[in-house]
Amino acid sequence: MSIPPPPGTHDPQQPQGPYQAPPPAPYGQYGSYPPYGPPPYQTWGQGYTPFNRPAPVNGVAIASLVLGILCFLPAVGLVLGVIALVQIKKRGERGKGMAIGGSVMSSIGLVLWVLLLATGGASDIWEGFKDGARDSASLSVSAGECFDTPGGSLEGYTYDVDEVPCEGEHDGEVFAVFDMSGGSDYPGDSHVTDVADDKCYSLQDSYAMDTWAVPENVDVYYFTPTEDSWSIGDREITCAFGNTDEDATLTGSLRNDRTTLDDDQLAFLEASRALDTTLAAEPEEYAEEDLEVNTDWAGEVDDTLGEQAGALRGHTWPSAVEQPVAALVKDMEAARKEWAKAATADDPDTFYEHYDSGYEFIDGATTVTAREALGLATTPPSYDDYDDGSGDSTGSGGLDV
Known part of the structure; x- marks a missing residue:
């Protein structure tokens, strides 16, 4: 068996005897590696690709293409396309087609945006977007x-x-x-x-x-x-x-308006609504607290009763309704006299005396009879929780959307 030369300086120009590396010993015999070091690994020189991997795609080119397709920030897409072409040429990267495509589409998008701004089309698009958003929110x-x-x-x-x-x-x-x-x-x-x-x-x-x-x-x-x-x-x-x-x-539906009622029902309900509106405006202060404001309101009730009694009297009613309405008008005239006296009361006791008498004719028997003849509801509502428009009635509320 030949052995390596002894250590020391030797002239590589001098001929040497034949040299043969010793055969590798089995792993494990001298530890983890053969006795003369670890097994050799093949190395590659700089710039050499053993598996012939393709050059990478330029990321700026991809961004330019995306912006061009979406027509979003077209000026930016155009600039990125130019930058990508420069980088691709310098680095040898791929993506030239994407950079060119992104630049072309961004240029087209830029021209379209200029036209929209010049003609007011962008404003119309924005208004359309807001209208669509508003509709979806409603x-x-x-x-x-x-x-x-x-x-x-x-x-x-x-x-x-x-x-x-x-x-x-x-x-x-x-x-x-x-x-x-x-x-x-x-x-x-x-x-x-x-x-x-x-x-x-x-x-x-x-x-x-x-x-x-x-x-x-x-x-x-x-x-x-x-x-x-x-x-x-x-x-x-x-x-x-x-x-x-x-x-x-x-x-069932609660709708009863001009689309569902006949002319006679409408005439009756319009008179009733006018009176209800005036009654609902009753002052919050008691007569003992402010007599004048209460007597003024009583005068308004008197006037409304007179106006609506005249409207009912002047309407031409079907024969089956004429007599019940006439009886109601008679009660409205009697109630009016009481409210007129309440309007001129000099003290709270006198006011409330005529106040109570006047209310006895409101929604009384003649009102129920006239409603029945007209085919309207005949059960008087309870006014315990009556709302005067201030939003204080019980049970009301809302949903936010």
Whole structure:
């Protein structure tokens, strides 16, 4: 067996004897590696790729292509395309086609944006976007339609409701929809609620003109904008009837207006509504606290009774209705005398004496008889929780959308 030369300086130019590396010993015999070091690994010179891997794709070219396809920030897409072409040439990367494509599409997009800005098309697009966002933020129900809420409640928050037939059970019935006025700044929950409260209560009688036909367990609710929906243009308030019992529903429509009533019913209900409006304006102060404001109001009741009695007397009624209405007009004239005396009372006791007498003729037997002849509801409502438009009635509330 030949052995390597001894260590020391030797001249590589001098001929040497034959050299043969010793055969590798089995692993484990001298430790983890053969006795003359670890097994050799092949190395590669700099710049040599053993598996012929392709050159990488330029990332800027990809970004330019994406912006060009989306037509988003076309000027940026064009600049990135130019930068990508320079980098690709310098680095030998791939993606030249993507850079060119992105630059071309970005150039086209840039021209289109310039044309839109010059002709006002961009403004139209933005307005269309806002209109679409506003529509998506508003409810999909209109006056006269009935709906169910996802949770079955008319309190809290909701994103939408499901329209259902009014003939069956439902959570609510829309009777009015209107838009609030206001700028871009949200006016606050309190203001929005106050507007909804005042307007919805004033609009309910135009939809349900026969107030006697509205059940005792039904009250006014409303859907209002939230701060988020306001920011995208939502100003819509939806007024609806709902059951004051969260576990109960409504059945059948409460609508009775010019679309469902005949001329005789309308004439009678318009007179009744005018009187109800005046009675609802009764002062909050008792006569002992402010006699003058109460006597002034009594004078207004007197005037309204006179006007509406004249309207009923001047209407031509069917033969079956003529006599009941005449009896009602007679009672209205008698009530008017009492209210006139209350209007001239010098002390609270005298005022309340005629006040009570005048109220005895309101919604009395002759009113029920006339309603029955006209085919209207005949059960007088309870005025214990009567709302005067201030939004203080029990059971009312709203949903934010």
